[in-house]
Amino acid sequence: MGWLLWREALDLWRNRRLFVGVIVVPLVLAAGMMPGLLAIVARTEQAVSAQVQVMRVRQELLGERVEPRSQKAGRGQAGPNPVALLHPRLANEPAGRQVLWLIVLVSLGYITIFPLVLPLTTAANALVQERTEGTLEPVLATPVATHELLWAKVLGASLPPVAITWLSWCIQLGVAAHFLGWPAVRDVLVTPGWVMVVFGGAPAASMLVTLVLVLLSARIPDARAAQQWGALVVLPAMGLQAALLSGAVRTDGVLPWILLPWLLLLWPAYRMAVRVFDRGAILALRR
Amino acid sequence: MTGVAILTSGLGRRFGDLEAVAPLDLEVRRGEVLGFLGPNGAGKTTCTRMLSTLLEPTCGSAIVLGHDLEAGAEAIRKRVGVLTEQPGLHPRLTPREHLAFFAGLHGLSRPGRRIDAQLALLGLEEHADRPMAGFSKGMAQKVALARTLLHQPDLVFLDEPTSGLDVDSCRVVRDLVLELRRRGTTVFLATHLMDEAERLCDRVAIFRHRLLALDAPEALRARFGGQRVAFRLDDVPGDLESVLREVPWVRDYAWQGGELLVRVDQPDLRTPDLVGHLVARGARVRQVRAATATLEEAVLGTLGIAPAGDDA
Numbered sequence: 001m002g003w004l005l006w007r008e009a010l011d012l013w014r015n016r017r018l019f020v021g022v023i024v025v026p027l028v029l030a031a032g033m034m035p036g037l038l039a040i041v042a043r044t045e046q047a048v049s050a051q052v053q054v055m056r057v058r059q060e061l062l063g064e065r066v067e068p069r070s071q072k073a074g075r076g077q078a079g080p081n082p083v084a085l086l087h088p089r090l091a092n093e094p095a096g097r098q099v100l101w102l103i104v105l106v107s108l109g110y111i112t113i114f115p116l117v118l119p120l121t122t123a124a125n126a127l128v129q130e131r132t133e134g135t136l137e138p139v140l141a142t143p144v145a146t147h148e149l150l151w152a153k154v155l156g157a158s159l160p161p162v163a164i165t166w167l168s169w170c171i172q173l174g175v176a177a178h179f180l181g182w183p184a185v186r187d188v189l190v191t192p193g194w195v196m197v198v199f200g201g202a203p204a205a206s207m208l209v210t211l212v213l214v215l216l217s218a219r220i221p222d223a224r225a226a227q228q229w230g231a232l233v234v235l236p237a238m239g240l241q242a243a244l245l246s247g248a249v250r251t252d253g254v255l256p257w258i259l260l261p262w263l264l265l266l267w268p269a270y271r272m273a274v275r276v277f278d279r280g281a282i283l284a285l286r287r
Numbered sequence: 288m289t290g291v292a293i294l295t296s297g298l299g300r301r302f303g304d305l306e307a308v309a310p311l312d313l314e315v316r317r318g319e320v321l322g323f324l325g326p327n328g329a330g331k332t333t334c335t336r337m338l339s340t341l342l343e344p345t346c347g348s349a350i351v352l353g354h355d356l357e358a359g360a361e362a363i364r365k366r367v368g369v370l371t372e373q374p375g376l377h378p379r380l381t382p383r384e385h386l387a388f389f390a391g392l393h394g395l396s397r398p399g400r401r402i403d404a405q406l407a408l409l410g411l412e413e414h415a416d417r418p419m420a421g422f423s424k425g426m427a428q429k430v431a432l433a434r435t436l437l438h439q440p441d442l443v444f445l446d447e448p449t450s451g452l453d454v455d456s457c458r459v460v461r462d463l464v465l466e467l468r469r470r471g472t473t474v475f476l477a478t479h480l481m482d483e484a485e486r487l488c489d490r491v492a493i494f495r496h497r498l499l500a501l502d503a504p505e506a507l508r509a510r511f512g513g514q515r516v517a518f519r520l521d522d523v524p525g526d527l528e529s530v531l532r533e534v535p536w537v538r539d540y541a542w543q544g545g546e547l548l549v550r551v552d553q554p555d556l557r558t559p560d561l562v563g564h565l566v567a568r569g570a571r572v573r574q575v576r577a578a579t580a581t582l583e584e585a586v587l588g589t590l591g592i593a594p595a596g597d598d599a
């Protein structure tokens with residue numbers, strides 16, 4: 001198992017394109033986007049009335065990312081004070097800080113997409129290589145157990161995205177604390193709901209996406225095509241998540257429920273993948 | 288069981304309607320190099336995979352190194368080495384890392400010395416620490432071989448070990464097989480190259496979805512190749528078939544490239560009689576020569592593939 005993971009890690013490390021795409025770019029986004037926006041908004045804060053600014057920033061940020069329907073729903077509710085919807089405590093914050101909070105929350109919502117999207121790339125890459133280079137067969141000829149092999153694949157593809165998610169979360173909390181003060185950030189963001197999403201949901205979602213790709217790649221010989229189908233599977237989940245986390249749908253109390261579908265699907269997906277990965281069967285799947 | 292490395296009984300594999308390997312009964316002795324010879328698509332890889340526990344058979348069973356294929360799969364994997372048809376190297380790893388990885392999978396402790404020895408054996412020291420992405424087919428195959436032999440298996444499966452290799456790499460691979468044979472390692476060598484099987488193997492199984500023959504190469508040649516006499520005839524007797532059948536020591540005949548090839552038991556002794564017989568039946572013999580059959584011809588004959596030429 002250790003050796004299998006070592007190989008996956010070495011492979012990711014040496015694969016420049018994958019390394020940049022999966023590690024560097026998300027980290028730069030996570031570390032750069034929020035502080036940048038916060039700094040800009042904090043400086044122009046006085047120029048426009050805060051309430052107008054809330055609406056504008058909200059439209060700009062959500063207009064790109066959220067699906068039209070949920071956006072509409074969000075607007076319907078957004079009438080009085082959208083930020084208060086994200087967390088009740090924020091209703092009492094001064095208007096200027098509410099804008100900053102909105103940016104922080106949207107950015108955090110954004111990184112929760114990492115564990116859904118990044119494993120698509122890492123897993124597809126690993127599976128493509130198994131196929132084009134035929135690296136799986138000699139490994140199957142050694143005494144490794146099927147479940148070790150599968151675990152190594154799943155962990156190899158999902159650990160880097162999870163690590164990136166956690167790291168991004170920590171960075172963003174730090175940045176938020178810089179602009180808004182640690183006690184407030186702790187009260188609003190270091191809640192059981194958020195902790196569960198980031199530390200439970202991210203690994204669960206990541207592993208599930210990898211397992212889905214393993215299963216798809218058994219049905220679809222071309223792993224690139226499997227990746228696209230996998231993206232289709234992930235897309236609705238991403239939309240839902242983005243809507244929930246950006247406040248288009250109420251989040252208080254809802255947050256932990258985002259986890260539930262992932263956790264429920266994980267076990268059956270694992271059982272199915274074990275069967276697919278079984279020696280004696282996997283090489284018969286060719287063509 | 289000591290004398291037997293592989294014993295199959297009715298081992299077979301279907302892919303849907305295709306019977307890639309018909310129920311097979313085969314015995315491979317310990318320490319022998321067995322050639323598994325057949326054309327492309329004959330089911331050699333399928334058979335190799337089944338015997339190395341990489342593919343489930345759809346019927347039958349086998350004992351490999353004293354372990355049942357199904358119940359003892361893990362024990363088998365510990366003691367066999369498999370050179371797969373594709374080398375299966377990791378392009379971003381170096382040969383040394385690749386070998387370390389497989390040593391780890393085999394649970395070898397402190398494999399450094401063995402890895403060095405394997406790299407040296409195959410002349411790979413210079414390239415040991417370069418990523419394998421740009422390796423030639425020959426170098427890749429050498430790394431794959433080093434990996435196959437790293438844990439010093441008792442039984443080695445080689446699936447088309449020289450296909451696509453340059454002459455030098457071919458020689459290295461073949462020398463290595465001979466070295467394994469000297470050391471007493473059992474080798475199951477799947478190949479479509481007759482001449483390779485003939486040169487390297489103690490026994491050759493001729494296989495095309497089913498086992499067609501199994502014997503030492505010389506015995507196979509004697510049995511299937513026989514000795515043939517080639518005639519160029521001007522006037523061919525209309526009833527050539529019955530003319531030849533009158534002669535008890537003629538085994539069979541065929542037309543090939545305008546020549547009549549007659550297989551006889553002792554050509555040195557029989558050729559004059561055969562010429563006399565044909566002449567007496569109205570044939571005008573223009574030319575006679577001895578035609579020794581290669582194992583290739585023997586195989587083609589056995590597989591029922593007509594050799595190039597016309598059937599007059």
Ligand SMILES: Nc1ncnc2c1ncn2[C@@H]1O[C@H](COP(=O)(O)OP(=O)(O)O)[C@@H](O)[C@H]1O
Binds near residue numbers: 283286305329
């Ligand atoms: N996984 C598979 N699925 C379907 N057909 C297969 C599979 N593997 C091999 N075959 C078919 O089985 C036959 C034997 O193939 P193979 O064992 O690769 O032959 P060889 O190694 O002798 O060239 C071929 O007709 C091949 O197309």
Ligand SMILES: [Mg+2]
Binds near residue numbers: 447
């Ligand atoms: Mg083959």
